[in-house]
Amino acid sequence: MFRPSVVFFNKAPSYKYLVSVLILGNLWMQNPTMLDKKSNWADNVPRMSQKKSKRETTGFPVNYNTDRNDTGDEKIKKNSGYNSIAAKSIFHFLTLFVLGLILWGLLWCAFGDNWRWDGPWFRLAAVAVVAWSSGQLLHGFTTLPPLLAALLTGILARNFNILDMRDFIEIDAFLRKVYPVLILGKASLGWDVSYIRENWQQISVLGVIPWAAEVVTVMICTNLLLGFPWIWGLLLGSLYASVSCAIVMPSVCRISASKSGARNWAQLICTAGGTDTALSVGVYGLIYSYIFVEVDDTYKYIKAGSTLLVGVTVGVIWGSLAGLLPHTLDFYVAEMRVLFVLLGGLFGNFFSTQIGWGGVGGVAVLACNATAATFWRRDGWKLNNNTASTAYRVLYAAAEPMVFAYSATFIVLNSATWNTFLYGLAILAICLCVRLTVTALVCWDMTLKERLFVCCTWTPKSIVEAVLCPVATNTLLMKNNHDKEQLEYAEDLMRLIVQAILITTPIGFLLTNHLGSWLLKKTDNESEIDPRAPCRKSFNEGSQIEDVKL
Template identity: 60%
Template sequence: MANEDVPHNQDKVLDGISAIDNAVYAISRDREVKTTIDILKYFKNEKQIEDKLDKKKSSRIEASDVSHYFTLAILAASSWGLLYCAFGSDWRWDGPWSRLALVAAVAWGGGRLLQATTTLPALLAALATGIVATNLDFLDMRDYSEVDTFLRKIYPVVILGKASLGWNVNYMRSEWKRVLSLGSLPWAAEVAAVTVSTHLLFGFPWLWGVLLGSIYASVSCAVVMPSVARQQRPGSSRNWPQLVCTAGGVDTALSVGVYGLVYSYMFVDASDVYKYVKAALTLFVGVALGVGWGSLARVAPHRDDPYVTELRILLVLLGGLLGNFGTMMLGWGGVGGVAVLACNATAAHHWARAGWPLNRNPAATAYRVAWAALEPMVFAYSGTFFKIDASTWDTLLLGLAVLAVSLGVRLAVTWAVCAGLSTRERLYVCAAWVPKSIVPAVLCPLAIDTLLPNVDDPRMEYAETLMRLLVQLIIITTPLGFLLTDRLGPWLLREGNTEPKRNSSYGVESEET
């Protein structure tokens, strides 16, 4: 049945604990630990869960940890053996295809180690793995451009689908002004700042500036969501996880949609009239397709279907893949990403009404597992495009100026948009709006992949600069945003902080201590 994967006493079990992504994280007070619902459902109160979390956080290696990694090693060896038996020498340990797998495995292991020793996001280690691999001439995804292009049509479906399964549509309706303004105004201001600064500093044509700005301005809420969820206080007048998640989703939808639109305009041959029509309709067509497909969740599959879990996952996953590949084939880049966001948010809304809690259901777990497998590949393979040569340092030096200007503009607009919040709350939102990682990593090499068949194309210089600036952006803003939110969040949201009264528009009217 639809609810069989979620314990009936889950809310009681988790009483007093701030929880999000319960199939992956249990978050209690000032810590978070990877665990599962199956573990949590056997405990009756917070103290028992706390004791379990203490054991999970201790340095002692438990038998379950050894078994977990032993199982992963067996699966990895079996997969490699199967590929070698099926395809021969190309999958030898030093073969061209084995290099792809080896870099992804090292990126995954390095990420786990970095996160365990510093708490910093694992993606930083994956990105560094790719940069080292390409500068040691071990792997360059330019040599696998067809594979890379194919994977970059899959990544957005999983990433965007995973995020939008946690959107609360009712919250978005009630707080639509705040969500829309926080998601769109800082994004638009930063796009404009990046476009102008790259035109002045790098001589970028205006369209190339917009192409870069559309993904340069994409905030990565996934970097700070565990911290935001942990810092949510029971009884607080603000739902910080939903605000960050949904407003960040608007930001991401704009990034994916506008990037796809500009990319198609620049690289797809079509008449000017057709391009203008696409420019006017891209976001609307994406939302319409996504809501239409996601609305199928109301009737298909039936909640009493014995395979309801599997069919629901396949419905949104295959629909998202079809939408993204199909719209790219038709030259409507950006439509697919927006459609995935709208589809999964709509489907999750209908599933919640049928008994599946938002972001705590088998579909959300499936997307999390898929992203856990893809994340090291996204950042490691993107890192292999970052070749260090004599011109790199000049680019990165000017890139610091672009970053300073664009981030300053973004935070100034974010501060202004949050005018109804207290000073500390505005600082908190600004901190959460700093990190950039996932969308830049997915889209940064696409222009290079497109121009590779003609390496003498003068536009290749712009594509290389675009990629370098985005890698620099990830390296600087990801740890900065994570640390600001994680370390300052408890102080900024502590009890006794100024709480504004609500009104009908932004939920605030005046401040009182």
């Protein structure tokens, strides 16, 4: 960053002596006995760095450490009261509250009555703020994922006539194209491509076979119990079968980091879950285009056979460019890398949807960020613990409450909803049994406890489901002459998805969090490590645990 004052200072050596005197005077005011010491007083004056890094400009430091002259009582005082953890949290949220009020006032002054306390835009923003706040409280008191509180906030807002996203169809449709880029991009920045190459068979089997088994089960159950057409059952199944690894990844990272062994649990769960997610996003986009985009049947079949391949190819090409551009020594390399993959992903998702190739953009984002992270790793950036992953975590933390709260505003609690929920319980029970049974069977090289651990992590459904479940409803509502029967299918689809999120998310999280350590605990007979297995490496040095804090 260009700093004119520093450049002027470096070109005028006479000013260095003046600043040195000012600094010395400031230190003496803080510690008047400094000049009385026999030790060299100049040691207390901050010195300029003798070596300049490639990206740093030499200058005087602005922070000084005065703790070395504090007495014991003074140190205790500094660690209590204002500097306590509770006080820092209070001031943190108080700062956010003040900033929020200022932002609201600015929007009200700029855009008028729509941003009044009873205006439509204010209600839209207020529901998101309440969803985020309630999520923080829920997680702080129970450790449960904040998304559950956001989902309940949206349901209450709709049924108390506070907010209905049907009144903001265009805005919701726009956000549904932004959310996948943030969520999928965040996940794939933690993929280790070397691990995927070495264990591609296990990753593919674990990511594909349970997903396919659940999709088929959903199609059969919805056709028999709810009368869904097969194509709508496939549309629902492609979402319903998506596993949400982000819910359990903090627990998986914490547990696997404390266990010795050859198996890299964090990478296995993350990459196999990413394969599952890629299938859900790609197949859902394909089926959605097949139902709602009117084109020649031959063209539909071409898209069906090439959606995933096109998405992976485009993503790898753009990710390779992101690894080469900008130059590693560019002063703004971190910022430009984030913008390169973020804007590229947004454009790809919007463009693929515009031309009727839904699903290609989401798959391309996964492939792009995983490829880019591999190139950046060679330059010294750690997987899932770098500037890009931090930026995506912050963006996801901001988007998560909106995703779940706005999705839940489509749910109206009436007799039709409760009837669908009743059938949904049976469908969910059958699908979970099939999915977890198949998951345990495909983990043929694991012990019984390890299979149970994978089944626990393969339980939650939340993120992809919440992002995509209202898309079909939005599309039908934006048509002037929509099919009422199709709209009913879309409404039932959302009800089943929301029910699955509310039930499976806390169950999967609690099982993984509380039983994971016991399930991965080695007995004396199991303590042998297979010398042929790849050594377990750190996944992200704890960065996944920061996701929940954010």
